[in-house]
Amino acid sequence: MLRRGDHLFRSGDPLRDAFRVVGGAFKSYVVHLDGHEQIIGFYLPGDLIGYESLDENSSAFTSVVALDTSCVVQESIGTSGGGIDPERLIYQSMRQEILRLTRLLYMERSCTETRLARFLVDFAEAQRSRGYDRHDFRLPMGRKDLARYLGLVPETVSRVFGRLRERGVLSVDNNHIRILDHAALTAIAAGEDI
Amino acid sequence: MLRRGDHLFRSGDPLRDAFRVVGGAFKSYVVHLDGHEQIIGFYLPGDLIGYESLDENSSAFTSVVALDTSCVVQESIGTSGGGIDPERLIYQSMRQEILRLTRLLYMERSCTETRLARFLVDFAEAQRSRGYDRHDFRLPMGRKDLARYLGLVPETVSRVFGRLRERGVLSVDNNHIRILDHAALTAIAAGEDI
DNA sequence: CGTATGTTTGATAGTTTTCAACTTCAGTGG
DNA sequence: CCACTGAAGTTGAAAACTATCAAACATACG
Numbered sequence: 371m372l373r374r375g376d377h378l379f380r381s382g383d384p385l386r387d388a389f390r391v392v393g394g395a396f397k398s399y400v401v402h403l404d405g406h407e408q409i410i411g412f413y414l415p416g417d418l419i420g421y422e423s424l425d426e427n428s429s430a431f432t433s434v435v436a437l438d439t440s441c442v443v444q445e446s447i448g449t450s451g452g453g454i455d456p457e458r459l460i461y462q463s464m465r466q467e468i469l470r471l472t473r474l475l476y477m478e479r480s481c482t483e484t485r486l487a488r489f490l491v492d493f494a495e496a497q498r499s500r501g502y503d504r505h506d507f508r509l510p511m512g513r514k515d516l517a518r519y520l521g522l523v524p525e526t527v528s529r530v531f532g533r534l535r536e537r538g539v540l541s542v543d544n545n546h547i548r549i550l551d552h553a554a555l556t557a558i559a560a561g562e563d564i
Numbered sequence: 565m566l567r568r569g570d571h572l573f574r575s576g577d578p579l580r581d582a583f584r585v586v587g588g589a590f591k592s593y594v595v596h597l598d599g600h601e602q603i604i605g606f607y608l609p610g611d612l613i614g615y616e617s618l619d620e621n622s623s624a625f626t627s628v629v630a631l632d633t634s635c636v637v638q639e640s641i642g643t644s645g646g647g648i649d650p651e652r653l654i655y656q657s658m659r660q661e662i663l664r665l666t667r668l669l670y671m672e673r674s675c676t677e678t679r680l681a682r683f684l685v686d687f688a689e690a691q692r693s694r695g696y697d698r699h700d701f702r703l704p705m706g707r708k709d710l711a712r713y714l715g716l717v718p719e720t721v722s723r724v725f726g727r728l729r730e731r732g733v734l735s736v737d738n739n740h741i742r743i744l745d746h747a748a749l750t751a752i753a754a755g756e757d758i
Numbered sequence: 759c760g761t762a763t764g765t766t767t768g769a770t771a772g773t774t775t776t777c778a779a780c781t782t783c784a785g786t787g788g
Numbered sequence: 789c790c791a792c793t794g795a796a797g798t799t800g801a802a803a804a805c806t807a808t809c810a811a812a813c814a815t816a817c818g
Contacts, residue, residue, distance in 0.1 A: 676773080
């Protein structure tokens with residue numbers, strides 16, 4: 371059980387097992403030499419945290435912090451997945467992370483509206499797969515974190531939300547989002563890049 | 565032995581072993597849904613290609629193509645590293661790739677000069693570690709590939725080369741680069757971001 | 759209720775892309 | 789041997805986009 375701002379672990383911490391998110395939300399980040407924090411990803415209930423952020427000597431290379439009051443359960447390498455080869459589980463987690471980073475890198479090369487639209491489409495899909503409403507949800511992260519994840523500044527994120535609201539694509543009330551025109555959102559998400 | 569433009573493998577090809585680059589140079593890329601090609605990385609002599617780009621069912625998810633007349637040797641999972649645990653080798657390759665992508669993502673948030681300077685500093689270091697001159701080398705990739713790697717357009721890359729030349733940091737003759745002021749280059753590479 | 763924090767909005771400035779023209783170079787065939 | 793051709797690279801001017809700065813506004817929390 372963690373409260374908003376509590377770290378699940380920090381970069382460099384020894385880390386032997388993984389965690390399964392039961393409730394709440396987390397962000398993972400790395401701090402670069404110049405002190406700037408880069409957000410690598412967000413974790414929601416059902417997500418597995420840990421294996422993909424291991425360093426060679428089994429210490430974490432990212433830091434993970436709770437965005438809300440959250441709850442995790444520890445999953446030993448042997449107990450996860452019910453009989454799945456543990457080596458295979460680590461392998462899959464890391465592969466998943468490589469694909470996710472490649473995708474994130476791809477997002478970085480698109481205009482602001484496309485980036486936010488893609489994020490929202492992905493988030494909506496994640497909601498659906500958890501059994502929640504795909505078109506009505508609350509974002510667990512603030513504008514600043516969302517901006518850092520998307521490679522923008524908070525003001526720009528705010529403006530893009532505003533434009534999507536004006537066009538009737540979204541209804542935005544702080545962190546409460548309602549997708550009014552899912553087709554339009556996916557169309558924007560498919561928009562052009564460099 | 566491959567010639568310029570030959571593919572070592574393509575996305576989706578079955579891939580069981582890795583390749584060690586003996587001579588020449590390669591680029592790896594993925595093609596996104598919209599048809600745009602994203603360059604993930606470059607490989608030089610000594611580099612290992614393969615383990616980190618495996619898909620779940622042991623097929624490649626990136627494509628790798630020769631930039632020059634190049635030569636590779638196949639390395640089976642058992643023969644690499646001379647007695648090192650093969651699982652560990654795959655694990656290390658993937659971890660290395662995650663770190664590299666995180667770094668690449670970080671580069672994406674910097675201005676053009678910083679990006680190119682970082683690339684050149686890294687390339688110079690790679691040259692040194694191979695026993696070549698750190699301050700005088702030939703880039704194996706064209707402006708277009710370099711631009712796609714850095715998330716820019718070729719014109720911008722050309723302009724940045726021009727500015728660094730004017731400032732006396734580099735000497736640029738097409739793909740032949742000489743670093744005249746290494747200290748200045750590393751200073752630019754450490755420059756600000758968002 | 760007041761302060762601190764986070765969000766929205768506006769005006770401006772800076773950077774990068776876009777578009778177009780020009781140059782260079784390698785390869786080819788006359 | 790030389791002109792032709794196409795690809796790659798460079799350069800310039802304009803446009804588009806996003807960050808920055810500043811201020812108003814809302815929200816949460818003491």
